[in-house]
Amino acid sequence: MKASDRDKDLFFRLMKTQRSSSFQSAHTLHTEEKEASAPEDINNLFKDHFSMLAQTNSNSFFNEKHDNLVKLDVESIVYIFENEEITIQPITSSEISKLISLLKRKKSIDVDGLSSEHLIYGGSALAEYLTTLLNNILYTKHVPAAIKKGPLTPVHKKDKDPTVPSNHRGVTVISIICQVLELCIRPRVEGTLIKHQNKLHKGFTKGASSINIALLITEAINETKDNNECLILITVDAEKAFDVVENIHLFWKTINK
Numbered sequence: 001m002k003a004s005d006r007d008k009d010l011f012f013r014l015m016k017t018q019r020s021s022s023f024q025s026a027h028t029l030h031t032e033e034k035e036a037s038a039p040e041d042i043n044n045l046f047k048d049h050f051s052m053l054a055q056t057n058s059n060s061f062f063n064e065k066h067d068n069l070v071k072l073d074v075e076s077i078v079y080i081f082e083n084e085e086i087t088i089q090p091i092t093s094s095e096i097s098k099l100i101s102l103l104k105r106k107k108s109i110d111v112d113g114l115s116s117e118h119l120i121y122g123g124s125a126l127a128e129y130l131t132t133l134l135n136n137i138l139y140t141k142h143v144p145a146a147i148k149k150g151p152l153t154p155v156h157k158k159d160k161d162p163t164v165p166s167n168h169r170g171v172t173v174i175s176i177i178c179q180v181l182e183l184c185i186r187p188r189v190e191g192t193l194i195k196h197q198n199k200l201h202k203g204f205t206k207g208a209s210s211i212n213i214a215l216l217i218t219e220a221i222n223e224t225k226d227n228n229e230c231l232i233l234i235t236v237d238a239e240k241a242f243d244v245v246e247n248i249h250l251f252w253k254t255i256n257k
Helices: 003-018 040-054 064-083 094-103 118-119 123-140 178-195 210-226 247-255
Strands: 152-156 167-170
Touching: 003 064, 003 167, 040 152, 040 167, 064 247, 094 123, 118 178, 123 178
Parallel strands: none
Antiparallel strands: 152 167
């Protein structure tokens, strides 16, 4: 078993544990301003919470000058890419058929009520249609808003108060068509991204795992113990980092790496 496989298996084990019989459902929700007990009110409170996470909040420590420069830079980058002829390997129907066969079954349906089974049993005719659709997306460099949407489900964070909205993690089921599009794009850009990726970055990397970094840390600890030296190890857990970091800054970082 590869380290990357173990990492993936661990993730699904944790999710299964999180959704086990010990899971606490929230019959009431409350924030500093509101409290909800009716299903519709609870739903609206969750909606407000996750909507706020998606918005940019004012912060006195935020570097507005840098933010403005990033936005201007990204506008220029997007303009260049939109108006530049980029050669990309076209998607073939055989490629689509192969990717569809790899989709996991018995998973949640997307916002349009579609699941992997619809594509799996759609046959060659559907594969041809998807091939045309996805090639048009690559050619026009535009992803339709319809396949960017997905239902968000709050998943309770274990051992935390279930009545507090912030103690739930939002899990979104993306469009099944978008999943296939991502599977098509990944092998076309993966090689370029890996070249610019930090060598110590192992998360979400093919053939690697965070376990590899854990080994390096363990070796460093053992070496300092053997040499009777002092080792200072600093770990940072940025709460809700993926919820509050603006995508435009992540995009800029990727381009300017």
